[in-house]
Amino acid sequence: xxxxxxxxxxxxxxxxxxxxxxxxxxxxxxxxxxxxxxxxxxxxxxxxxxxxxxxxxxxxxxxxxxxxxxxxxxxxxxxxxxxxxxxxxxxxxxxxxxxxxxxxxxxxxxxxxxxxxxxxxxxxxxxxxxxxxxxxxxxxxxxxxxxxxxxxxxxxxxxxxxxxxxxxxxxxxxxxxxxxxxxxxxxxxxxxxxxxxxxxxxxxxxxxxxxxxxxxxxxxxxxxxxxxxxxxxxxxxxxxxxxxxxxxxxxxxxxxxxxxxxxxxxxxxxxxxxxxxxxxxxxxxxxxxxxxxxxxx
Numbered sequence: 001x002x003x004x005x006x007x008x009x010x011x012x013x014x015x016x017x018x019x020x021x022x023x024x025x026x027x028x029x030x031x032x033x034x035x036x037x038x039x040x041x042x043x044x045x046x047x048x049x050x051x052x053x054x055x056x057x058x059x060x061x062x063x064x065x066x067x068x069x070x071x072x073x074x075x076x077x078x079x080x081x082x083x084x085x086x087x088x089x090x091x092x093x094x095x096x097x098x099x100x101x102x103x104x105x106x107x108x109x110x111x112x113x114x115x116x117x118x119x120x121x122x123x124x125x126x127x128x129x130x131x132x133x134x135x136x137x138x139x140x141x142x143x144x145x146x147x148x149x150x151x152x153x154x155x156x157x158x159x160x161x162x163x164x165x166x167x168x169x170x171x172x173x174x175x176x177x178x179x180x181x182x183x184x185x186x187x188x189x190x191x192x193x194x195x196x197x198x199x200x201x202x203x204x205x206x207x208x209x210x211x212x213x214x215x216x217x218x219x220x221x222x223x224x225x226x227x228x229x230x231x232x233x234x235x236x237x238x239x240x241x242x243x244x245x246x247x248x249x250x251x252x253x254x255x256x257x258x259x260x261x262x263x264x265x266x267x268x269x270x271x272x273x274x275x276x277x278x279x280x281x282x283x284x285x286x287x288x289x290x291x292x293x294x295x296x297x
Contacts, residue, residue, distance in 0.1 A: 002291055003058070003088045004028045005038045005079070007068030016221075017069070020278055024067050027283040031291035033065075038079070040069065048078035049085075058087030065091050065252070065290065070143060070174070070275045073098050091209075091252045092272055100250035100272040103142040103181050109247045113240065113267040120180040123170075126162055129182045137162065138183040141169040141176030150196025155185065186266070189259045191223055202227060203258040203268065205279045206241035207286055210251055213238050214289045217280030219256060224280075236265045244270060252290075 008025045011018045029035055036055045045051045064083055071079070077094040084090075092100070099105045104119040118129055119142070129137060136157045139145070146153035146168065156162035162182065169176045188201025203219035216237060218225045229237075241255040244267045254276030256268040278286070 001062050002028075002033045002293070003055075003062055003064040004033045004035045005052070005055070005064060005066045005068070005083065005088075005090075006035050007038055007040050009037045010040050011069075017277070021067060021069075023283050024278070024287070027287040028065075028067065028291065030284070031287050033287075033291050038066070038068065042075070042078075048075075048082035051079065052082050052086065055083065055086050055088065061087040061089055063091060063293075064088040066274045068275065070101065070272075072174075073102075073177075090274075092250055092274065096250040097272050097274075100248055100253050100270050101143060101275070102177060102179075103140070103269065104179055106248050106270050107181075109249070110244060110267055110270075111247070113244055113247070114269070115184045115186050115266065117181055117183040120166065120182060121178065123163060123166060126159065126166060126180075129162060130159060133182060133184050135159075135162075136185045138185050139165045139169070140181045140183070141172065142179040142181060143177055144175040145169075146175070147198065150194075151198045152196075154198075156182075186258075187261045189227070189261055189263075191220070191226055201258050203256060204237055205276065205281060206237060206255045206257060207273050207276070207281065208241050208245040208253050208255060209273070209290070209293060211242055211246060213241060215281045215286040216241070217278070217282065219279045221277075221279060233259075233265075240265055240267060 006025045008021045013022050025035055039045055039051055076097050080090050080094050107117055136155050138154055139156050156165055166180045169180055190199050192200040200220050200223050204216055205219050206216040207214045237257050240257055244255045245253045248270055252273040254271045254273045257265055258268050259265050
């Protein structure tokens with residue numbers, strides 16, 4: 001049995017993210033998981049123990065999965081410890097969660113699987129980018145980029161643009177966690193370009209657990225891969241995702257893969273699978289496997 005700690009009761013079901021979370025929880029319930037609500041923060045309940053007030057004790061311990069939005073590292077640890085005290089062991093430990101979520105922690109582990117990048121902790125370090133990477137560069141926070149604001153909010157062509165994007169990200173703690181990432185800009189095989197001039201590359205999200213690919217799908221929600229995946233593409237995506245997961249070492253992980261213009265596939269980034277959007281991954285396919293996993297509790 002798998003216990004799911006779900007935030008779906010506390011989010012707006014009319015938003016895209018809310019609908020996806022609701023679908024995720026319904027799929028988990030369909031496959032026999034036991035669902036328990038968890039608030040999105042401690043504003044009302046004050047402590048992790050209070051947040052899990054409705055979670056009964058389990059003896060022997062059972063595995064758990066958190067279905068919700070990306071929490072701060074401190075909140076993840078608090079919920080992890082409170083759940084463990086009741087016999088529910090979340091699929092990823094706090095250290096494994098941080099390794100998969102924070103770019104500066106997983107990047108050194110990926111090595112040559114992903115483009116060259118620099119982790120910047122302050123604006124004073126920005127001048128090192130031109131010397132080491134040159135321009136243009138893709139700029140993001142250690143958790144998320146400003147992709148929702150378009151291409152111009154993510155790509156710096158000179159030091160002035162780098163500083164402007166970097167300052168914006170540093171002011172958004174939930175995206176940057178105090179660190180800015182400058183990445184060598186690469187060109188993906190293009191499908192389309194969105195309304196904000198962001199190129200829609202041939203990118204896939206792959207969910208991996210324990211070295212096995214559970215499910216994968218095209219990354220961009222409102223688009224389709226017009227090229228279609230052949231056997232060689234599927235083999236490359238799976239092999240690369242499994243290797244990335246092995247290097248990072250987080251048990252349940254989402255790996256984002258992209259195809260360059262020359263046909264090679266590379267790793268873009270990874271994240272904790274509990275908090276990764278589904279993109280075109282089929283909810284039922286993913287949870288049919290998650291619910292039957294032999295997860296160490």
